[in-house]
Amino acid sequence: MFDIEKIRADFPILSREICGKPLVYLDNAATSQTPSCVFERISDTYCRINANVHRGVHTLSQEATDAHESARERVRKFINAPKSEEVIFTRGTTESINLVASSFGKKYLSDGDEIILTVMEHHANIVPWQLLQSDKKIGLRVVPIDEHGVLDQEVYRSLFNERTRFVSLSHVSNVLGTVNPVKEMIRYAHEKGVPVLIDGAQAAPHLRIDVQDLDADFYVLSAHKVYGPTGIGVLYGKEKWLNEMPPYQGGGEMIAHVDFEKTTFGNLPFKFEAGTPDYVGTTAFASALDYVDRIGLENIASHEAGLMKYTTERLMKIEGMRIFGTAPEKSSVISFLVDGIHHYDMGMLLDKLGIAVRTGHHCAQPLMTSLGIEGTVRASFAVYNTQAEADAFITAVEKVVKMFK
Structure with missing residues (x-):
């Protein structure tokens, strides 16, 4: 009820x-x-199992690690990702997009390549691509809207050419509320051999997300818009892309071995999670998702x-x-x-x-x-x-x- x-x-x-x-x-x-269940989970984590994850053999560390990785699995189910290894924890949608722009851009983009965006994008899905332009001479192509706030699909299809390398667009507009036909837009991009990132920040609180059904290459969202804590976000990425992309940040957690001659990086998802993660936030986010599912x-x-x-x-x-x-x-x-x-x-x-x-x-x-x-x-x-x-x-x-x- x-x-x-x-x-x-x-x-x-x-x-x-x-x-x-x-x-x-x-x-x-x-x-x-x-x-209440979310901040009660935060309090419980600090009061009962607060310890750094992944690194300790003592009981608190192992319990904190289990809670953190259980949260990753909880997110995987929420978006129906194939594997929990494809779920990367970030600080939010903004960092998730910056990660992809930096890492994918470094690996796959060259001078003269083009990226398709839409006119309704949040600055978080515009500025990271512009920052990339300081390193590589890439072009940004923009899909317009009609008088109702609906993306012009004919123009969208016309923007693809031999230099198109990536599409990045919002699932739901944060201003207009428009729910974009992202499944069809992804399908068309894939027919052209182009991967797609979907900004799901505004979709996740309202729509059932199924990244497999959408066939999204990347999907990003923030916890604080889904009744969760601030400072936690998610990047879903297909394993084939994440394995090839270079790390976004360096430090602890994301390495396999370090010496002064060479560093080798960890497996997914840890390759993209440098430093101590916000394991308190991730476990609280899992509680928020449980709350949403109960209703x-x-x-x-x-x-x-x-x-x-x-x-x-x-x-x-x-x-x-x-x-x-x-x-x-x-x-x-x-x-x-x-x-x-x-x-x-x-x-x-x-x-x-x-x-x-x-x-x-x-x-x-x-x-x-x-x-x-x-x-x-x-x-x-x-x-x-x-x-x-x-x-x-x-x-x-x-x-x-x-x-x-």
Whole structure:
């Protein structure tokens, strides 16, 4: 049973008041809140089994290692990866993309090669490829969107040529909410012999991820958007690529043997995990994934979709309202502007009414440029949001609009 009050009780922060008003947290696309079971797992790890992993023969080290590697297996199941060795722990989606851009780029890219991105990408899936351009003269080709925020598939296919070496695109837009047809886009790229990375930061909290069904070469996500701790992320990569790619960082953990003449590197996944890992964070992330599974990802998605539909319909009745992103396949994000009201003004006034939303360019400035705007107000839903909160949000927006009349 989907018991919203029981779910909300799992998130102590939701009992806070902001400016004397009950907190309505609608900034979930940036960071979701954390259920009690996750920070209880963090506390339990520090209190009971805190010891460095992989290196010790004593009991605490072995227990910590078992918990850390069990978390890797938990992630493997969550994304349906073939092997746990293909699951690399990073600090987040951003580091995961940087790892691939650096390591894959060093191994496989040459001057004149091209990479296909989309106009809706987060800066984390743009800047790493631009940094690579300082070492190699590669070109970036960009897929545009239509008026609904849907990627132009005809243009996408037309961008492939003999110099195309890589495709990197978001599964779900963090601004528009558009759910991209990544399976079909991957299939087309593979027909051209081109590997694909999928940025799943916005997809993982809402969609069932199956990297084998997608046939993704790389898939990346962050724990803090899936009710987990900050500072933990995942890079899934097909074994054939990860085996060939050089290490991203050097240090302990990722080596087989070191002397001053030569170093040999460890097997997967450790080859890409230099230094002491955040084993406390990984075990807490496993608890977050268990929590999601107990509720059911399909139940979460259905609940969020209902809230988004209801809120969108109500917002559209407000004079001067513009909503950006009206794709048929859309996740639980509403980005909007009201004529005559700056997005920062809207966001700050909503905060005074207890409503937490995001304002600005959302780390997607190229998308904003293509839309002809500087930024938006963004409301995004999670499992613990309610229709009463949606009503409070809508009422608050209406109050702000009246202030500017």
